[in-house]
Amino acid sequence: xxRIVQKFGGTSVRDIERIKSVARRVKREVDAGHxxxxxxxxxxxxxxxLVDWVGETSRxxxxxxxxxxxxxxxQVTAGLLALALQDLGVNARSWLGxxxxxxxDGVHGKARIDSIKTAEIERRFKxxxxxxxxxxxxxxxxxxxxxxxxxxxDTSAVALAAALGAERCDIFTDVDGVYTTDPRIVAxxxxxxxxxxxEMLEMASQGAKVLQTRSVELAMNHGVRVQVLSxxxxxxxxxxxxxxEIVEKxxxxxxxxxxxxxxxxxxxxxxxxxxxATIFGPLADNAINVDMxxxxxxxxxxxxxxxxTLAKSDLARAVKVxxxxxxxxxxxxxxxxxxxxxxxxxxxxxxxxxxVAKKMFRTLADKGINIxxxxxxxxxxxxxxxxxxxxxxxxxxxxxxxxxxx
Ligand code: ADP
Ligand code: ASP
Ligand code: MG
Numbered sequence: 001x002x003r004i005v006q007k008f009g010g011t012s013v014r015d016i017e018r019i020k021s022v023a024r025r026v027k028r029e030v031d032a033g034h035x036x037x038x039x040x041x042x043x044x045x046x047x048x049x050l051v052d053w054v055g056e057t058s059r060x061x062x063x064x065x066x067x068x069x070x071x072x073x074x075q076v077t078a079g080l081l082a083l084a085l086q087d088l089g090v091n092a093r094s095w096l097g098x099x100x101x102x103x104x105d106g107v108h109g110k111a112r113i114d115s116i117k118t119a120e121i122e123r124r125f126k127x128x129x130x131x132x133x134x135x136x137x138x139x140x141x142x143x144x145x146x147x148x149x150x151x152x153x154d155t156s157a158v159a160l161a162a163a164l165g166a167e168r169c170d171i172f173t174d175v176d177g178v179y180t181t182d183p184r185i186v187a188x189x190x191x192x193x194x195x196x197x198x199e200m201l202e203m204a205s206q207g208a209k210v211l212q213t214r215s216v217e218l219a220m221n222h223g224v225r226v227q228v229l230s231x232x233x234x235x236x237x238x239x240x241x242x243x244x245e246i247v248e249k250x251x252x253x254x255x256x257x258x259x260x261x262x263x264x265x266x267x268x269x270x271x272x273x274x275x276x277a278t279i280f281g282p283l284a285d286n287a288i289n290v291d292m293x294x295x296x297x298x299x300x301x302x303x304x305x306x307x308x309t310l311a312k313s314d315l316a317r318a319v320k321v322x323x324x325x326x327x328x329x330x331x332x333x334x335x336x337x338x339x340x341x342x343x344x345x346x347x348x349x350x351x352x353x354x355x356v357a358k359k360m361f362r363t364l365a366d367k368g369i370n371i372x373x374x375x376x377x378x379x380x381x382x383x384x385x386x387x388x389x390x391x392x393x394x395x396x397x398x399x400x401x402x403x404x405x406x
Contacts, residue, residue, distance in 0.1 A: 042073020
């Protein structure tokens with residue numbers, strides 16, 4: 001007998017037929033004698049609809065009410081799945097975040113889980129009851145509903161698995177595992193049998209939304225065995241594992257992309273100490289995160305151009321903040337550009353192999369793609385390019401690093 005957590009994403013519960021099919025899959029584990037907690041997302045498209053409704057009602061909305069609205073999709077699927085399980089003769093009940101309770105910090109819209117009390121769920125495991133948990137939600141120090149950021153049900157599942165000391169956390173989605181890159185864009189993408197926590201963390205944080213970044217962080221820190229697999233088939237999925245479980249380390253294991261990027265260039269900024277602090281200070285004060293930064297060498301010793309990237313959703317606000325500080329920053333012009341994409345090649349083998357960046361730059365150059373900004377870390381090289389070249393760049397790089405499926 002094992003204790004397992006199963007998480008089903010939006011497409012896996014997109015209608016009643018799918019929910020019934022999920023119930024049959026859960027029942028298989030129950031029949032095998034396992035203790036099962038199931039975490040569900042809202043039906044596919046529901047959360048987007050709820051987010052839109054909030055935006056249409058109020059442009060500068062209260063984040064606490066945003067959470068009340070957008071958390072509701074998971075309440076529906078948790079109740080429906082509990083009903084579907086009961087219809088199959090399985091003892092099951094639904095749990096909302098506050099009922100468990102799942103306590104979070106107070107950052108509405110992007111809360112982090114502080115604690116999960118599993119005593120009651122565990123007591124009911126002993127009675128053979130399945131816990132069906134609404135993903136994506138908890139409640140904050142203000143006693144109000146919080147949500148964990150888009151894609152947050154993955155994090156609910158991994159956090160619950162950690163709290164329950166579960167043997168496995170199976171993340172069921174609409175693809176049968178983690179691929180070398182998004183299989184919806186690159187047809188030759190290859191499914192990975194295993195990927196290291198570290199690589200998965202980079203893949204997720206660089207845009208591969210198959211797992212929410214925070215869920216990978218939690219899995220890594222708590223040693224949760226995560227498997228990504230399809231709810232539509234019985235094919236084996238991808239295991240996220242420690243590095244020492246992978247015998248043959250690839251130099252590049254995957255390529256991620258993020259269209260959620262925007263670029264700002266400030267022209268002719270004064271070239272003197274303290275200028276970067278003056279520019280990035282007001283942005284930080286407004287909770288605007290900056291990612292890649294390049295500052296050109298100034299030709300005349302007096303002014304320089306500064307380019308940086310940030311989340312596309314923060315672009316309008318950042319422009320406003322910078323314009324408000326224009327007098328003290330003293331730039332000649334500000335050029336915002338939302339039409340960019342960040343492409344990242346990732347692999348733990350990069351630590352011991354040179355030439356990864358060179359191959360990336362050569363491959364893009366051969367396709368006539370201009371690189372606007374570059375950044376690197378120990379196991380990753382990222383470039384910013386024009387958004388229109390996303391597919392071309394991904395496919396060319398996938399071939400260049402020998403990732404194409406046979
Ligand atoms: P769910 O609703 O089940 O949480 P998501 O849409 O959040 O599903 O995540 C699954 C999607 O992630 C896939 O449909 C795929 O398009 C996308 N994806 C991006 N990069 C990858 C990758 N490297 N491997 C697998 N899927 C990826
Ligand atoms: N329903 C939420 C979202 O769409 C959470 C999730 O699916 O993981 O972001
Ligand atoms: Mg998801």
